[in-house]
Amino acid sequence: MAQAINRYKADLRELQFLLFEQFGLADLLEKPPFQEWGADEVKLVLDEVYRYACEVSGPLNRIGDEQGARLEDGSVRAPDGFADAWKKLYEAGWNQLSADPEYGGQGAPLTLQNLADELISGSNTSFQMYPGLSAGAAELIVSFGTDAQRGRFCANMLQGRWAGTMCLTEAHAGSDVGDCRTMAYRNEDGSYAIKGAKIFISGGDHEMAENVVHMVLARVEGAAKGTKGLSLFIVPKFRVNEDGSLGEPNDVAVAAIEHKMGINGSATCQLNFGDNDGCQGLLCGSVEDQGIRQMFQMMNRARILVGTQGVAAGSGAFLSALEYARERKQGSSVKAGRDPDAPRVPIIEHPDVRRMLIDMKSRIEGARALAVSLTMHADRARALADKDAQQAAYHQGQVDFLVPLYKSYATDQGFQVAATAIQTFGGAGFLKDHPVEQYCRDAKIFSIYEGTNHIQAQDLVGRKLRLHGGQLVGDFLQGIARGVEAHAEHPRLAAAFGALGEAHSALQQILETLDGWGKARELELPSLMANRVLESFAQTAVASLLLEGAVIADRALSSDSPGESDTAFYEGKLQAAIYFARTMLPGVTRNARVIADADRSALEIPDAGFASV
Numbered sequence: 001m002a003q004a005i006n007r008y009k010a011d012l013r014e015l016q017f018l019l020f021e022q023f024g025l026a027d028l029l030e031k032p033p034f035q036e037w038g039a040d041e042v043k044l045v046l047d048e049v050y051r052y053a054c055e056v057s058g059p060l061n062r063i064g065d066e067q068g069a070r071l072e073d074g075s076v077r078a079p080d081g082f083a084d085a086w087k088k089l090y091e092a093g094w095n096q097l098s099a100d101p102e103y104g105g106q107g108a109p110l111t112l113q114n115l116a117d118e119l120i121s122g123s124n125t126s127f128q129m130y131p132g133l134s135a136g137a138a139e140l141i142v143s144f145g146t147d148a149q150r151g152r153f154c155a156n157m158l159q160g161r162w163a164g165t166m167c168l169t170e171a172h173a174g175s176d177v178g179d180c181r182t183m184a185y186r187n188e189d190g191s192y193a194i195k196g197a198k199i200f201i202s203g204g205d206h207e208m209a210e211n212v213v214h215m216v217l218a219r220v221e222g223a224a225k226g227t228k229g230l231s232l233f234i235v236p237k238f239r240v241n242e243d244g245s246l247g248e249p250n251d252v253a254v255a256a257i258e259h260k261m262g263i264n265g266s267a268t269c270q271l272n273f274g275d276n277d278g279c280q281g282l283l284c285g286s287v288e289d290q291g292i293r294q295m296f297q298m299m300n301r302a303r304i305l306v307g308t309q310g311v312a313a314g315s316g317a318f319l320s321a322l323e324y325a326r327e328r329k330q331g332s333s334v335k336a337g338r339d340p341d342a343p344r345v346p347i348i349e350h351p352d353v354r355r356m357l358i359d360m361k362s363r364i365e366g367a368r369a370l371a372v373s374l375t376m377h378a379d380r381a382r383a384l385a386d387k388d389a390q391q392a393a394y395h396q397g398q399v400d401f402l403v404p405l406y407k408s409y410a411t412d413q414g415f416q417v418a419a420t421a422i423q424t425f426g427g428a429g430f431l432k433d434h435p436v437e438q439y440c441r442d443a444k445i446f447s448i449y450e451g452t453n454h455i456q457a458q459d460l461v462g463r464k465l466r467l468h469g470g471q472l473v474g475d476f477l478q479g480i481a482r483g484v485e486a487h488a489e490h491p492r493l494a495a496a497f498g499a500l501g502e503a504h505s506a507l508q509q510i511l512e513t514l515d516g517w518g519k520a521r522e523l524e525l526p527s528l529m530a531n532r533v534l535e536s537f538a539q540t541a542v543a544s545l546l547l548e549g550a551v552i553a554d555r556a557l558s559s560d561s562p563g564e565s566d567t568a569f570y571e572g573k574l575q576a577a578i579y580f581a582r583t584m585l586p587g588v589t590r591n592a593r594v595i596a597d598a599d600r601s602a603l604e605i606p607d608a609g610f611a612s613v
Contacts (some may be wrong), residue, residue: 002066004081006058007124007435009319010050013569014365015115016043018372021556022549025111025376028383037108045108049116053123056085060407061124063439064265069206071257076267077204082127083396085515086208090160095131096121100142103154109381111375114308115326120367125442126265130163130203133306136298137215139163141234142286144294149234153213163209167198167216167235167271175455177292178226182273182536184219184233186282194218194235194281195274197255200449203238204269205254211246212237216273216281216297217291222571230291232283235273249416251278262441302450303407311367311415313443317421317436318360324425324434325353328534347424356424361572362580365549366542367410373545374402401472402541404456409538411446412453418443430456457530460537461514473511476537480504480544487547492554494580496547503540503585506592510536513596524603529595536588543577543585550577 020023029037063080071077089095099105101284121128123269138157141149156162168488173179174471182196196218214235223229237246251274258268273279284294326347332342347353382396397415419441422429431438447453465473484501487493510533517525526533556562562570 002062004055004059004063005059005343006123007320008053008058008061008117008316009323010053010122010315011319012046012050014368017549017569017573018146018369018504019111019115021552022369022370022545023111023376025109025379028109031383033107033382034379036106036110037112040434042108042112044242045094045097045112046115047118049119049329050100052088052092052094053119054194056088057120057127058264060085060127061435062432062438064124064126065262065442066264068264069257069267071254071455074254075207076254076257076269078206078208078267079126079132079265082130082206082265083208083493085124085127086130089131095135096158099135099139099158100154102372103138103142103150104159109375109379110373111379114304114371114375118308118312118315118371118531119307122316123310124265125309125313126263128309129263129266130206130208131160133166133203133302133534134160134164134209136301136305137166137213139301140232140294140298141284143297144232144290145234146286148242149284150284151236152240153236154240156211156244157213161209162211162213162236163201163203163206164213164215166192166302167199167201167204167214168295169198169200171197171199176453177217177230180217180219180230182216184218184220184231184283186216186220186555187280190235192218192220192281192283193274193277194233194279195277197270197272198256199270199272201269202264202266202449204257204267204271206267210238213272213282214252215295217295218281224290227292229289231288232284232291232294234284235279235281239280250280251276261444263445264436270325273417297339299530300403302373302544303403303456306446306450307367307406308371309411310411310443311364311371311445312414312441313446314360314364314367314410314414314417317418317443318357318364320434320436320439321360321421321424322348322357322491324428325357330429350435353424356420358576358579359583360420360424362546362576363413363586364578365573366546366563366580367406367413368404369545369549370402370409370542372540373541374399374406377402397468397472397475400467404460405448405534405538405541406593408447408453408456408534409542411443414438414446415443447473453534457534458527460534461526465514476506476541477504480507480540483544483548486550490551490554493547493550493578495545496550497580499581499585500543501538503536503588506589507536507540510595513592513598519608522598525598528600528602529598532591532595537589539584541586543581545578546573546580546610550574 026039029179060081067079096105097108098110101107138154141153157164200245216235217230219229237252238252253272255270255272329344329346330347333345336342368447377395377398381392423434487497489569553570557570
């Protein structure tokens, strides 16, 4: 059995740069609705969450991977140590930083919560799965529940006494949520009898909390087919009395837990509701057929969290590879030629290793910048809600636009970076002696759950690009154009901004191509090319943010004598941005050409033509 040893590390200097130098979090602090928060408090929380990640959740990562979640006598037991980590997490308040203070939250910016989630997830993704979804389930009831439901459930869920889940997927339907067969039958007392089965339920059962509250999509008897007829129900493992005390078991059974490629410590359950006709649910709120609209709030929050899991895994893998590259000596410097007597050097001196390191750095720092950009839009929308409706709507629009980009890009890059980290280690990376193979296994699921990345691409192409008459994408493109124009003659970054300008033009070409397909009623082509479209927008967004950070870094380098560590940090920001612009952005122009070419090979190949088996 693995020993409890922490192998996680994070770069808090990078987080502070994003918060206070690039994105201006300080402008929102000490003012409503964040009046209780200042810069010192934010920095202290990040320090303490990182301490928790290294001392509590991190040492359990390998243990959870080896033990896995276990189904014993119909109940799930989390890996050894998880229950203690759960208790300490909620005692410290790290899972409810941004939650409503009325229910035990701390009212912090979502941006701080998201970075705290990154630190905890990076240290132990399997563990973080349990409290992460609990917060989202509670926030659903806060937003849409009745006063009685909020009073009965929310404080218990946000303070960790009870847990929560999201129950959408069914075996026959997969991502096609509208094919839901779970049924709800009206009871005379106003409750509903729930009957059906759900699969892939993260944290579907465990002993760390006294109760597990399931948010279940079901169709009320007689409701319309498809997504329009779905309602959302609060279905606890144990019934909850009106005074908040726990009642009898609620006929929610764990049929099985999945045995997975990664995140083994997370209980991914198959749940049966009402096998014995005794499962009772409460309609979330007071109106039926609102389930999809309500669940989308939790889905958006979950998609941000999943993107952050991708950043967390990729960052952990990158920093592990960097540490190894600095320590591992192998071969001589290429400058020494073939001299067999030349000293062995750390592999970080080899050009291709350096290429892999800067590649990982630029991808992960770019994805994290995209996360902070997104959550800062959300925080600004919240801060401006009662002051400037137009600006609040702009920021909320950018949140809606960026969610599919962030979820897809960050999860794809998290897996890619973890794979590159293994390559950096060489054969050693394939061994469980090092953490990078687990990062890679854990990270694969991120591009699949909470809406596969193709679903995110479909959402972008089918809805977000057209939303509000194209206003969201127009605002996004205007922001890119302003950056290109402002820095076209930058002493060190002019060429990189030139590449950004070319990518901006390529995005406009892609939009014209999509518009042409729409007018010609070419219904299959947008779906066929949706992933390339999303990739192009995401890469351009990331390049823009990296270059924005590089401008700030260059300005800092030009200031009065930065310290040695700051000089290296800022130079790293510059070079990573230049690398990304020069090596990744040309792919956007290529994508525009490929999309316009509209290759139909995948549509025209006969089914039997894929293989003769």
